Amino acid sequence: MKFSIYRYNPETDKKPYMQEFDLEVPEGSDMMLLDAMLLLKDQDATLSFRRSCREGVCGSDGMSINGKNGLACITPLSSLKTPIVVRPLPGLPVVRDLVVDMTQFYKQYEKIKPYLITNDEPPAKERLQSPEERAKLDGLYECILCACCSTSCPSFWWNPDKFVGPSGLLQAYRFLIDSRDTETDERLADLDDAYSVFRCRGIMNCVDVCPKGLNPTQAIGHIRSMLLKRGV
């Protein structure tokens, strides 16, 4: 099986290049791309990429696979056309090969205050939530921050310092809709500028690539309705 993998070591390479690999894949085996890449790393130990859980839970191995962002560890080789072209997530600075600098992505995440804020008296035991209130967090809390969505979003490419991006906005909505959070109005006020939310043009690249099957566009729509309700 043929592979074409993006290589770049800023210390020694003047510019990035694609390296061709060939791998014997035993008949009938359906390994994941990550397994194949670990075998390629045996061929060339300098090949660098991140991974940890190897089961789609940690969000470390987001990369561009045949032009579409995804997690290598849950992408079966059988689902890919050869040669398999692997590149780093687009739009972020490359540290080395497939390892990108995620600072910008995390900064946006930090901006939306990804934690519960409550100003009322703490209850004696715990803050209760009805099953219905809890159900509202489904489809939001599952995000693993793999950045596949934000780095496939043109609005995030152009303004990564100003547009929160699909992942951050999905998380923003997760806290806006949480019945235990009392900071809803301040959170909305923070988002009501020309960039943070409104740079979303509804292209839905984010929905297309999310390996967890989440829908950031829908969450962004909900935030927009909340802003509308608050401002009109």
Next chain:
Amino acid sequence: MVATVTSLGRSGLHDWIIQRLSAVIMLAYTLYLTYFVISTGDVTAAAWQALFATTFMKVFSLLALGSIVMHAWIGLWIVSTDYMPKLAIRMAFQAFVIIMCLALMIWGIQILWSI
């Protein structure tokens, strides 16, 4: 919160609402003009003049013109902040758009006034 100075509205929501509202007005205006042209058959200069002489049409035209100007300002401002990373180019472009928008508005008022 990201601060912006050259955007038209005060907030993202503000721009968003203006963008949608102005689109509806422009659509209504286009449909009305199309209806006029089709139903009149022979559009003479006199018929055209008579149409724009009514207060209704003057107000409607001004509204449509205002909508075009605001719509263009917001839209082009967004395009410039997406695709013109160079500050000097972005500023020059935005200044050009804003001046053109204001000039068009004044020119339009002046034309409608003279009918």
